[in-house]
Every structure is written in structure tokens, then in C-alpha cells.
Amino acid sequence: MDGAQGTSVSLVDLHAMSDLERAELLRSATDPSALLAGLTSQLSNLTLTDLTLATSLAPALIGLADSAAITSARVDARATASNAMSYANRFDRALLLLEEAREIAAAATDLKDQARVELAFVQPLARLGRFSDAVRCAEAAVRLYQSVDDLIMAAKGNSNLGVIHRMRGDAESAIRHFDLALSALRGDLAVEAQLESNRAEALLDLARFREAETSFRRAIDAFSETPHRRGLAIVEGNLADLLGRQGRLQASIRHFERAQRMMEDDEAPGDAARLGAERAEVLLSVGLIDEAVETFGQSLKVLDAHGFANEAARARTGLGLCQARLGQLEAAEATLQQAASDFAGIDARSGLADAHLALARVLLEQGRLDAAWALTDDVMNGDRGHVKRVEIAMLRARILLEQQEYSRALETVDAVLNTDDAGLRPLTQADLLYHRGRALLGDGMRDAAIAEIEASINEIERIRGTLLGDRLRTAWLGDQLAPYQHLLALALEENDARRVFEVIESIKSRTLLDVIRGGIELADQVVRVSRGDAGEAHLVRELTTLRTELNLTFDRLHGTQPDSEGREALARRSRLLERDIATLEGRIAATRRFGEIFGRPIDATGLCHALDSDVALLEYFVSNGQVGAVVVRDGQFIVHGSLLSEAAMHEMTERIAFQVDRGLAGASRSGVRAQRLVHHAQRELQELHQALIQPLEDHFDTASHLIVAPHGALFGVPFHAAFDGTSFLVERYPLSYTPSSSLLPTLQDAPQSRAGRTVVIGVADELAPEILEESLALAETLRDATLLLGADATLDAVREAVADAGLVHFATHGAFPSHDPFAARLRLGDQWMSVRDVYALELNGCAVTLSACEAGRSAVLAGDELFGLIRAFLAAGASSMITSLWAVHDESTRELMETMYRTQNAAGRASMLATAQRRLLEHRRHPAFWAPFFCIGGAS
């Protein structure tokens, strides 16, 4: 540490001294004022570099200044200490110090000291939401400094006034004061950086995005030239906030992460929390609602505890919007009412307008249209009306659409589009175009409406293209489906089957297609490619620790009975670990740059080229609560828009799963008791046939192979076991499945390495002893297979063995926790192989069989994005998969697998599986035993 002016004493030395030693220090100083000024300067610097040390050393400085009885030194020491306290969010302590300083300065009648104190008051008062008091102090400081011709300090006073005006929602006044300050203070990089940052925030309030971004970037450049990491972190966070509001979500997340890494070691939890709340706003925009709720919740606790009134109210507004998106409308209303009341309490008008507009959205969702409109009136007529005009117009357009006032809705939207076109954020633009499309449709202008909805979708796709993470893209599209669904409904009305098909494909497993094309990063790849960045290295270390703990948790879960007390605790721990791992992966990925490659969805013509002439495709979808299907056969597209209700689909899926579980529980039954279970299962599978197969059958009955692209819950349904009262569908056709039609050519184009060797991995135990038999039998049937058994089947050995394989067969235990699809896993000899481990495999187009429980189950997110082992294996390069929909019976699975591999069949793996299933069902009539497996890809 530098010594104080004229001495070699540091604040740390001073802190360690006894009273006698301090008195001696003053006595021996040639210039006590210079000594104290030097120590005060040290405290000021420490505030920016080591806040904890600064707050702990401050009392020693104040004590020394009091002992010296030098007025300006006593005032300076207190003002500087109060500044440190404010930075540490200890505002009450800061105000007490300043009251003392004010008394000392007033008694001495020194105008400069008085000005110094008044200026120091501004920050803690403003942070506590006492804006009027803060303005009074700042104006007093400016006047006092001007009266003594200290124009630099007067400029700092203007800077503070700008901050307060902005906090209370008067951005124009704020910018005026910042400009005054900047004109006097250019040249001091740190000060200039702070002023540019503040000015940018005010510009942001006025939706002057481009000017704001320029100011933020100037601030970042200036701060980068100074040692003020904290200031840099805050501006990075502010820029991230700006980018998020503009819909540049990926860039926003990257800057938030940079800021967060810089903030992590900081001792000002309030600012980190503010940053967290702003980051949560972006998460909300991306559609990661659960993550946003959690981040808002964590931030709010800190903001409330440290008295950040304005920031807390803003976070509360975000939380209310999340609750509304989750359908918790009453809770949302209460949260937003509180936010509005908090903003009103501190006279923060911009925030109040935001809270009122958010509340109006909730009222609209509740159907309280008049109340919602009245709130938009309040905002429009308030002094924020002109700033919030776009948000007001969007809300009013939605209200008018609900009221079927289409022409007025159109006028409202057009007024914004015509005047604000250049400055509109892409997110807003997409919304406005969609509203415009709906309004045009209401007015009977169908073609124009379709064009606008398509334009809206183009905006959504453009934003989607900027998002680089698997989760981000999935969440984003899943959250923006309304225009796509509307377009689908319009195509259905026209009975345009080709168009219906193309719209379905534009929303079906799109991110999986991107993943398979290699265009976005996968969780595990992020971790493997550590760049040695210090901030990143500790995140990677933490991630490794969490993943090890998660694997141990899987081990403990294995074999634990479903009703045992510890199981729920272990499952809960597993979910928490999974959540923390996903958050860390997201943070590590945020600052990486990956190539952007997009898998384009297939169009109708492309599909016709991709399908062999003897194949029929059945692709299911949901529109307006009804399950429909497109059948594609011989270049013909036929659509059925209403096969059964979505609710009935869910019930049917659950009933089939129930009968499967009953069948497995009754495995030891025989005679009438066993027949009863077969009868029950067949009855449900007959319902499946009647609802989803029979109405389509005339269109595909000449085909010799069916490909099914399910939708939503139907991904858990064994279509091959659909029963027509006489036979099962698989007895008439081999079936294969695909997450979407767009994946068909992708899977077929995969670099097949069928000539590669076969790898059989078998991990048997006392619960499933037939695994060993199966593995040995397959190794013999498939010849020259690499056999990895039991303890030899380690994760490392598997990684190495599969790299050049043409076929990989896993016979082992599997698990799929439905609430936590990233915890889907297969048991190996040394550990569990999770979804993340599978992502890291290099499969090079091989065929994969997962002869294990539930290995083909997936959590199906909006947009039919599958999360589980299927996604992981396809992403790792598998060209086809045979895997299971439910828990599999050890003995019947061995039998099925042995039969299947003996039936080497040129027609492909789906045909091999179908042959084996037909043989098995001859003597194992219950579908629980013969029907769990299905084939993805493998059509020929």
C-alpha cells in the first residue's frame, strides 16, 4: 500500500496502532493535515479496490481526524467513510456519519466542507429511495460549490443530480445534468466512464437504444483503462440489460456472465443482486421462466434486506410477470400491486408505469379488459406516457383483439409500426406483427393476415438464430409458439395438408435438429473445452465436483425401494444437483462463441424425396386442443385435423402406461389372472387404434413400412402395439419412429459405419441376471464383437470402444426420472453414464440398442423437444436407436434381443425388431413384455 502523503504510514498501520501510538503519530507529523489527507485518499481508493478492508479501517481514520481536531479532515474522513458504507450497502451507518459531518461543517462555516457533506448525502439517500431529500442535498452541493468557484465539484453534483432524476423516472432531466457534468469532467477516465454509463441508463429509459449502447460501450472502454473492476462490472451488467431489452438475448447473457464473474468476489451483495434481477429479466424474455423465478427470488431477498427500494420493486415487477406466465394470476396480481405501491412510495415514476403495465397484462389474462384498459390510460396520461407508448399500444391492441375491435386494434398497431419502425426491438416487432395479423384476420383480410403472421415468425426465427445454447433455443421457441399455432390453424381451415405439414415441421424438434447438425454447443462439450480463464476455471472445478456427487446419488438411488423414506430425499438432492449443474453449464457457455449452424426444417417436396416408395409417414400434431395427423404416402399429403381431444390423448397415454405397469407387476401370474391383464391392456390398445390409426388406415394400407412422428405425450405411446381387435399394428407393418420428419434425411445422411465393429456392453446383477446371458449370446451371434462385461465396462472403456463401432448394444439397468430428464442414465461397471456422458461420446453414425429400462423415455418440452437419452445418443452421432418406453422384463428382453439379432434383415433394424416382437408375442401375450422396444430411424 502507498504511504500517506508525507509519511510512510498506511491505514492498515494506523488500524494496528494503540491510542498512544496514534497520538505520537500526530505529534511527530510535520503536517497533520497532509497526513490525514493522505490517509483519507487511501480510504477512498480502498473503497474501489477492497471494500471490506475499507469499511473496517474507516473508524481508525475518523478517530485520528477527531484527535487532530482539524475540521476539514474530520469532515473528509466521515464523508469518505460514508461513501465506503454506501458502497457496502450500509446506508443507515453512512447517514449517521454524514449527520456528524454536517454538524462539524456547519459549526465551522466552511462552505466547501458543507458542500462536500451535502454531496456525500446524495448516494445513501437515493439508494434508500428518499429521492426528494437526495435532490435537495445535491442541489445544495452544486450551489455551494459554484459559490466557491469549484466547477469540477459542481459538475460532480450535477452528475449526482442526474442519477437521482433518473432513479425517480425523469430521464430527460437526468440526461441534462449528465451532459453538464460531462462537459466539465472529460479527461478523468473513471469519472467519464461512470458518467457515460449513467447517461446511457437514462437514454435507455427513453428507449433511445442506439445512443444508450454507444454510451455504455464508451463507458466500458474508459473503465477498462482504469483499475475499477467493480465499475466495469456494473456497466457490463447495464449493457447486458440493454441488449436483453433489445432482444439481443445471447449477447445479453454473455455480458451478464462477464459482469457476474467480476462481481463474484465483490463485497457489495446488493449490486450483485441487482445484476441478478436484471439477468432474470432476460431469462424471462428467453422463456426460462422457472430459472427466472428462482433468480428473481434470490435477488429480492438481498435487495429487500439491503434497502434497495427501487431495484427491489423492479425485481418484484419481473417476478409478477413470471407468475403471470406460469398462470398464477392471483399471485401475479398481488406481487405487481406491491411493486406498484413500492415504486409509488419512492416516487419512481418510470418503475411505477412499468408495474402498472405489467398489472394490466395480468388483468387482460384474467379477462378484466376494462380494468386493464383503465391502467393503460393511467400510464398514458401520466408523465411516462410518451416513453411507454409502444408497450401501451401492444397492450391496447391485445385488449381490442379480445373485444373483437379489429379495426381499432389495427390502427393501434399501425400507429406504432409507422412511427417507431426503425427503433423497435425485434421482440416487440414480432409481437406487433402478430397482433397486426390477428387484427387483419378479424377484418377478413386473410392473405394479408397470413403474411403478417409469417413476418412475425421470421422475427422470432431471427432472434432464435442468435441464441447459441440448446436450452436457450428450446425455451425461446417453446415460449413463442402462438403465431406458429395460429398459422397451423389457418392451414387446417384450408385443408392444405402440405402447408400443415410444413408448419408442424417448423415447430417440431427444431433444436434437436440444430444439435444433430452440430450447430450449437452441448453441455458436456462446454466443460471439456476449458480455456483456462481464471473465472471459468473455478466454475469448471465446481461443475466437476457437482457431477461426481450426482453420480454417487444415482448409485444410492439404485435399488432403493419407491416408498422408502430416504428415496425422496435422494431424488430431491438429485434434482437440486441437476439444477445447479445446468446453471453452471449455462454460465460457462455464456461467454463462449460457437459456430451458428441451423438445421432447416424439411419442406413437403423434400420429404417426398426422403421417403422410400413403400413407406408411409404418420405425423401427429395438436391444434386448438385437438390431436390431428398428416399422412404422407406416395407423394400425397392427407390431413385429419381432429382425431381426438388433447385431454383424451393424455388420458389414453396414462391408461396404457397403467396397464403396462399392471402387466409387469403381475409377471408371475398365470391362467385366468394373467389373461385378465392381457385383456385390459388390449382394450386400451384398441382405443389407441380406433382413435389414432383406424381413421388414417385407408391412406397408408398399401405401404409396407410405417414411420411415426408422434407429438407431445404420444412420444410415450407404443403405436406398434395398437390393436385392431385381431392383430397388433406391428403384425402388419414394421414401424419406426422419428422425433420429426426433418430428422429423417439427417439420420439417413449420418456417416454410417455399419462396416465398423460391434460392441456389446453388459452390466448384469442379481436383479437382472439375464443381461449376462444376453450379452454372451449376442457376442456369439454378431461375431468378432468387442465384449465389455461387468466391472470392465467402465465409462472410459465404453468411450474408447464405441468410437469406431458400427453397432453398440447396451444391456444394463436404466433409469428415467420424469421430472429430471438430464438424470436419465445407464448403469456401467464403474459408474452411471448420464445424458451428459452420452453427449461426449463420438458415435460416428453407428446403430445403438439400449436394452435397459425406460431408456427411450423423454421429457417432451414445448415444440416437441425431447430431453433424455434419445436426444443424447442422436446428438452424439447415433444413426438409429432401438430403445424402450418403459421398465423392461429381464427374461423377455433377453429373448427378444436374441431373436432380433438372429434375424439379420436387409430391410433394416425396424424390420428386425418387428420380426422379433411378432415371435415374442406368440407366447408372451401381454404387451408389457413384447412391446417396450421401438426403433428410431432404421427404416432401411
Added chain:
Amino acid sequence: MNADHNITFETIVGHVTGELPADQSATLAQQAEANASLARMIAAIRSVITALREPQDNPTEAALARARQLIDLQVGVLPFGFEPAGLVIAELVEDTRDPSSMYGLRGEATAYQLSFEADYAEVHLHVTSEAGGNCRVRGQVDVFEPSNDDIRVALRRSGREALIETEADDTGQFKLEVEPATYDVIVSVGLRTLLVPSVEIG
């Protein structure tokens, strides 16, 4: 369970029907000698099982009185529409919570299933834990002989009178969502009532 002893209803029924292992049965008999409440309960259950599990066109007044005694003792007042005269206690025949039930499966059980049988019907329960902490019970009542009787299912939490009630569909299936606890499962098939006492759910 009972305030005067901690023997479950199922254990007593097992003792009465001879399904309890001999050593446990002997211990129970010894306990009953020293515990009047337990002895009364064993006697009541034995008499009702004897009286009502045999097909009888016209149960005697005494048998009905004993049935009511049992109902008061164990079930409390049956809800309206559940006919005490035809009461039958069902036996547990499948329980996937038994560790041996995992044998032969290549995975972990996340739900558990229980099956109970009486002479004319089987009740199957499939229990899963919901994220919010409640339990989802999907079940099916199989009536062995063809029957058009309506099937009603009620769950009564031990020690409480309130019922969680539903009607089974035409395939005998039903579903309920309940808090984890011990319940009596009461099933009515026409005029007959089947009781599955003290089922732990969750």
C-alpha cells in the same frame, strides 16, 4: 392400529386366516391373552370373516350385528351407499414394495403397485408421488363375474371421517389424488362392499 395395541389390521386378519407365519401368529395369540382390546378385535374379525365370507343368501341377525361391530371397530360408520351387510375384507396378493418384486426388471421402480383380492373382485392400486408431495392413485376394480353394477371407490384416512370418493368407469378404472397417509379403501360393487383396510399410500 388401535390405541390399546400397535398390531395392524392386516396382521390380525392374517392371523385369523392362517396366513401369518406360525411364529408371528403364536406371538400375537400370546399378546391377545394379555390385551383384552386386541382379543376382542381378533374375535370380532374372526366371527365376521366366518360369517360373511361364506356365501349366504340370508345372513343371520347375529352375523349382521357382528359385521356392524367390526365396522364400528375398524371402519367407523360406512358412508352412505356403502352397504355394510355385504362387507368383505380383501387380501393382499401383490406388493411391488417387496424388494423381491424388483427381481427381473432392468431399472428402478418409481411407482409402487398393490393388488388385493376378495372372492368376487380384485382391487389394483398404482401409486405415484407427485411433485407437490401428494400421491396419485390410479386403480382398477376387476369384478370376476360379468356385472353391470356401478363401482364406487372411497378412500378414508385413518382416524378421519371425511372421504375422498370417486366412481370407477366402465372398465373399473378410477383415479384419485391424496395426501400421503394410511387409508381404508372402500369399494362398493352394487350392494356388495369390499374393504381394504389400512393401506399405506405415499
